Amino acid sequence: MGKSLSMDLRARALSAVDGGMSRRAAARRFGVSISSVIRWDAARRLTGTFSPRKQGGDTRSRRLEAHHALVMGLFEEKRDQSLDELRARLAEHGVVASTSALSRFFQRHDLTRKKKQVTQSSKTVPT
Numbered sequence: 001m002g003k004s005l006s007m008d009l010r011a012r013a014l015s016a017v018d019g020g021m022s023r024r025a026a027a028r029r030f031g032v033s034i035s036s037v038i039r040w041d042a043a044r045r046l047t048g049t050f051s052p053r054k055q056g057g058d059t060r061s062r063r064l065e066a067h068h069a070l071v072m073g074l075f076e077e078k079r080d081q082s083l084d085e086l087r088a089r090l091a092e093h094g095v096v097a098s099t100s101a102l103s104r105f106f107q108r109h110d111l112t113r114k115k116k117q118v119t120q121s122s123k124t125v126p127t
Helices: 007-018 023-030 034-047 061-065 068-077 083-092 099-108
Strands: none
Touching (some): 007 034, 061 099, 068 083, 083 099
8 A cells, every 4th residue: 555645845836826836736746646735735625734634444344243243153153154145145134244244254253154064074094
């Protein structure tokens, strides 16, 4: 993930815009993209600040965490089901979740979903 450009650079570019320079010219002068200066100026006009927003993170996990008991209940009923099967069972209860969100859910709670072996383990050779 990239790093945000410094507040000093943002302030200098927007200062040039305030001084009468176009946003495109300010972008060329400070070596940043035109869309960056346009976004910074728009954010400053709308919110009063042009500081960078938080990057990354799981923004949707709280929707699935709200149904923790249901997810765990369906998981415990049939532990060897696939994520897609669990997702379909959750959809029957009105909970929309992707398989990747379910995978992150189980990782957060340190749960492994091991499939049952079709054949019995060999005592002489590792399987």
